[in-house]
Amino acid sequence: MSDSVDLRKVVEQVQDFLAPRLDCYEQMIYHYLFRHTRLEGRRQITVGTRTIQARTGAGMGKKGSPPSQRVISDKLRTLERKGCIRIVERSAQGTALVVLLPHEIPGVVVEAPQVSKEDMETLDFFNDPDRRLALLRREGGHCFWCLRGITEANYSLDHVNPRSGPVEDHTYRNLVACCWECNSRKQATPAEEFLRRLYREGLLSADDHQKRVEAIEALRSGRLVPVLEDAGGASG
Ligand SMILES: [Zn+2]
Structure with a gap:
């Protein structure tokens, strides 16, 4: 060939x-x-x-x-x-x-800059405004924990596993976009325990609770990769 x-x-x-x-x-x-x-x-x-x-x-x-x-x-x-x-x-x-x-053909294919898989695993999603927004988009505009609607104006980022060593984990596998209330209530509570609490309080249905548990598994195993938008601004 x-x-x-x-x-x-x-x-x-x-x-x-x-x-x-x-x-x-x-x-x-x-x-x-x-x-x-x-x-x-x-x-x-x-x-x-x-x-x-x-x-x-x-x-x-x-x-x-x-x-x-x-x-x-x-x-x-x-x-x-x-x-x-x-x-x-x-x-x-x-x-x-x-x-x-x-x-x-010159000027036809305009690819968004690609972040390699390895880079993605180490990127800091907490301290960069664009990456923070990528997490909000990933959550589809809903609190990761209680599913209430959140927007750019009122969301916050929560560390799923609180700091366990000298360095906090700011990767996409450990950060979720959520509402202020969940963020302030969860603190160091383990994720599964916090979800059970929301379920007991009636803030999550049994079905939603099960889906949130699955979402936590997906998050930890790296399946909830946020999509970074082209910072250069696509045409159109
Ligand atoms: Zn919430």
């Missing part, structure tokens, strides 16, 4: 980054060209507008007919203008063109 592609990544990038820039004709033609080039490990193809017309979208032209060759020819030009293909030459055999993948 000379030029194999990471298919999953390409499909994601085509749909997430490229498709919003293309009209439906362009998408249809791009998919066709991709299938006969990069998917097969080559970059270039020579293809006629008649072939594209016959092999792609029926029902996209007038009254449910295929798009005309003129439309396809126009769309090849706009695809080139958008950087998706590079036309090498036109001849009697058709148009020779190179197909580019989303990450090869």
Whole structure:
């Protein structure tokens, strides 16, 4: 394999980054060209507008007919203008063109900065405002303990396991967003004991209590990873 592609990544990038820039004709033609080039490990193809017309979208032209060759020819030009293909030459055999993948087209794929898994495990979520908010989002705007609604204006962060050594654990596995009342009531009470208390007091139903116990397990085992938003600010 000379030029194999990471298919999953390409499909994601085509749909997430490229498709919003293309009209439906362009998408249809791009998919066709991709299938006969990069998917097969080559970059270039020579293809006629008649072939594209016959092999792609029926029902996209007038009254449910295929798009005309003129439309396809126009769309090849706009695809080139958008950087998706590079036309090498036109001849009697058709148009020779190179197909580019989303990450090869300048300015198309804009990934949020990724925090590696290891970094995530050690990040301080207590002293950073953006990361604090990521925990509020993770909790879906509800107190982790009693499930009442909380907002940016009235939430607090609670350490699930209180400090046991010289250094407090500020990682996402030990912090939850909660209401002020739960925070001040829980103090050093172990999580399960505090949840039982809320249940006995009628602040949690049996069902909710069980789900909170499961949430604690998920938290400790690292399954409740908060999502950090791109600090650079996504466009749109
Ligand atoms: Zn609460």
